[in-house]
Amino acid sequence: MKEIKAEKITETVKELVIKANKVLPGDLEKLISESSACESCAVARSVLGDLTENLLAARQLDIPICQDTGMAVIFAEIGQDVHITGGSFESAVNEGVRRGYIDGMLRKSVVRDPLFNRVNTNDNTPAVIHTSIVDGCSIKITAAPKGFGSENMSQIKMFTPAASEADIIDYVVNAVKKAGSNPCPPVVIGVGIGGDFEYCAILAKRALCRSVSLRNKDERYAAMEEKILKKINALGIGPQGFGGDTTALAVNIEAYSTHIASIPVAVNVGCHVTRHASAVIE
Secondary structure, three states: OEEEEHHHHHHHHHHHHHHHHHOOOHHHHHHHHHHHHHOOOHHHHHHHHHHHHHHHHHHHHOOOOOOOOOEOEEEEEEEOOEEEEOOOHHHHHHHHHHHHHHHOOOOOOOEOOOOOOOOEOOOOOOOEEEEEEEOOOOEEEEEOOEOHHHHOOOEEEEEOOOOOHHHHHHHHHHHHHHHOOOOOOOEEEEEEEEEOHHHHHHHHHHHOOOOOOOOOOOHHHHHHHHHHHHHHHOOOOOHHHOOOOOOEEEEEEEEEEEOOOOEEEEEEEEOOOOOOEEEEEO
C-alpha cells in the first residue's frame, strides 16, 4: 500500500491548472503553426499567424493563452494500492483548483448554482472530477480547463442501431457547421461513441485530452477520424470564421461497448486552445 498525502494532490492540481492555461500542448501548437503553410486563403494564413504569435506572447509574458480560463475538468486514474492521507481526494482536488486560479491569477468563471443563484464562487470551484480505479500505486491527474464558447457548441444524440458510419460522420460534421465561428476555430473535435447517455459525453471529453498527433488504435476509427476531419475542413468556416481550409485541426474518437438497442454519440467541441496537462504522483 502506497500512502499519498492529500496536500501533494492539491499542489499537483494547482500546478497543472496553471500550466494548462498558459502552455498549449506542443503537438497542437505545432499543428496551428504548420496549418498556415497549407492554407489557400490569405486571410486564413494571417489569422493562423496571429494565433501562433499569441501563443508565443503568452509563454513569454507568462499569461494565459485565452481570456476564458475555463471550468476545471479533472481526470484522475487512482491506483488501487494507493491510500490517501490527510484529507479526502475530492477536497484535495478542489483546493488545488482554488489555489491555482487564485495564485495563478486566472479568471474565475464558475457560478454557485446554474439557474437560481448565479453568483460567482470567486475561486473557480467546484471542479468537474472524473475518477477511475486502476492497477498500481500511483495517481495520474489530467487537468483540462474547458472554455464555454466551445463547450456550448457540443451535442449528444442517441442513434438507433440502424445508423450507419455515414450517419454518424454527418452528425459530427453538421455539429461543427452549426457551431460556425462561435467555438473560435480552428477546432479540435472530441467524439464519444458508445457507453450510455452520460458515458459517451465523458468519452468525448476524454478524446480532447488525447494527443492530436495520435490516431485511434482501431484502424476503422482512425479512418473515420480522417474522414470527419476532411469533411469539416471542406465546410470553409476557417480560422476564427473568416473562411479558409483550416476549420478543424484534429478529430479524436473514443469508443466503448454499448447496449444492443442504441449507438450513443457525443460531440465535444474544443477551441484552438484545447488545453490539458498531466502529471503522475508516486
